[in-house]
Amino acid sequence: MTMANTTYIGIFETEELFEKAVRELHTSNIHIEDIFAPVPVHHAVRSVAGRSRLPTLAYFLGIMAVISVLSFLYYAAVISWPLNIGGKPSNAFPSFIIVTLVLTIFTVTILSLAAFSISAKLYPGKKVTISDDRATDDKFIIVLTSDNVPDAENILKQNGANEVITKI
Numbered sequence: 001m002t003m004a005n006t007t008y009i010g011i012f013e014t015e016e017l018f019e020k021a022v023r024e025l026h027t028s029n030i031h032i033e034d035i036f037a038p039v040p041v042h043h044a045v046r047s048v049a050g051r052s053r054l055p056t057l058a059y060f061l062g063i064m065a066v067i068s069v070l071s072f073l074y075y076a077a078v079i080s081w082p083l084n085i086g087g088k089p090s091n092a093f094p095s096f097i098i099v100t101l102v103l104t105i106f107t108v109t110i111l112s113l114a115a116f117s118i119s120a121k122l123y124p125g126k127k128v129t130i131s132d133d134r135a136t137d138d139k140f141i142i143v144l145t146s147d148n149v150p151d152a153e154n155i156l157k158q159n160g161a162n163e164v165i166t167k168i
Helices: 015-027 042-049 054-080 093-119 152-158
Strands: 007-012 034-036 140-145 163-167
Touching (some): 034 042, 152 163
Antiparallel strands (some): 007 140
16 A cells, blocks of 8 residues: 555665666666665666766866956956066966966866756755665665655565665
8 A cells, every 4th residue: 555755765785686676676667766875886876867967067167167267367468457578478378378277177166066066956954864874884775755656665675675664
């Protein structure tokens, strides 16, 4: 008997059973609400969340940062406040390279962190919900909701869960 808004937490002892269960649930088109593991399990994360678009975003942020920094440096050194120091040209491009590199790295780091925090819904003061305290110790956990999966408890047990906890 499943009720609306019921959460099922399947607890697995080994990484192999956990990965097998995630693969089977994914091939059965059953939506996994969340997974928790004490070690990185990249295949499981990819099958649940898909590929991240953060590297592509960081690439374009880097291009925009390089263009912005070089434009600002050119404007400041050549257009707005040109200085004639010993007959050297105002547009001394090699002197811009180090500043451009450092500011590009800084900009990409800060904006990528902000994009990740927004996509993961991380913000100061957020109430943390812990499915099971053993998730960070030695257990592998899959969280399903009854809204998405009919008969979720049996599905988790059939896929190798040692224990299934029901939270309403």
